[in-house]
Amino acid sequence: MAIKNGDVVCIEYEAYLVDDNTLFDTSNEEKAKEAGIYNEQYKYAPMPVLVGSGGLFKGLEDAIIDSEVGEEREVILPPELAGGERDPKLIELLPIREFRKKDVEPYPGLEVTIGNRKGTVTSVHAGRVRVDFNSPLAGKTLKYKFTVTEIIEDPLEKAKALLDLNYGTSDGFDFEIRDDSVDVKLSEVCKFDQNWPMARFRLVSALRETFGVDTVRFIEEWTKISNEDDSKESEVVEEASDNSDE
Template identity: 30%
Template structure:
């Protein structure tokens, strides 16, 4: 059976970014998703259509079809007092929170005396994503 919109698909994958493995299903259960449902990034979803169980494919996904291009407006300064209670206020630390029902993740990029610079871009925004995929099952 070929992968088509609405089919439940199981894949093993390795994601490489800038020559380094960023994520992999190795040692875990396969990733299961419904084709065409928006559960995985569009650039990967579309490239797997037509494959069947046992097929392997390398897929290169440009930023616009992955996690988007970096938005300079998503880098913001916030008062250090807004982060009171956060255990790790240092560059590279990841903050998670929510505004209303919208959840967000930010990375601290700079720490000043009075303010902290945070980056709300997805960590993989602006990156070309290299996937090596094996189709495990299609239902």
């Protein structure tokens, strides 16, 4: 089956820097451990992709569209099709006091976020901090090895995959998909997660594009603890207190 823009697919991948063949990203847990880039907070599994959304480097998206399910592919991406060229204007000198105001002691290699921009400290000298706001992959030629493992057809599985893509997990969420709208019942976790508002914004766009709907609703449920539950909790506390006295 041909892959086209708007499809939701899953890919297994390995990403390398061509200069020294360093593996810098992968969906394979064992390879991540071997390369010393394992992150215990990352979910190692085939990655969901909304094809044509611009969420991947253009060169990689083009290669995915040109591939078949189950086919192992390798593509070389020059900077203009990957992280872009390095821009000297994105390297800035900032006063060290701006960091110390936030109780941050800068050092080379420190990753920082300043005014919603992510950068890396490259040097600290004479009260000045040099920060590079270029992407770490800017100016790099990349190599991707990938396989499209499936094209997701089931609407509910599509919605879950889009949530995994934009928030990192779909656990505890539920969906109701209609012809003109999508309802998303929220999990308990996201109610108190400061990362959720931005993820929600991205999810709305992805759901609209995928299902062709105008309306996306988010449903929160806050269940009041009944008096019976309160009394049970009180009994447990009293029992624990009695046992501690013994």
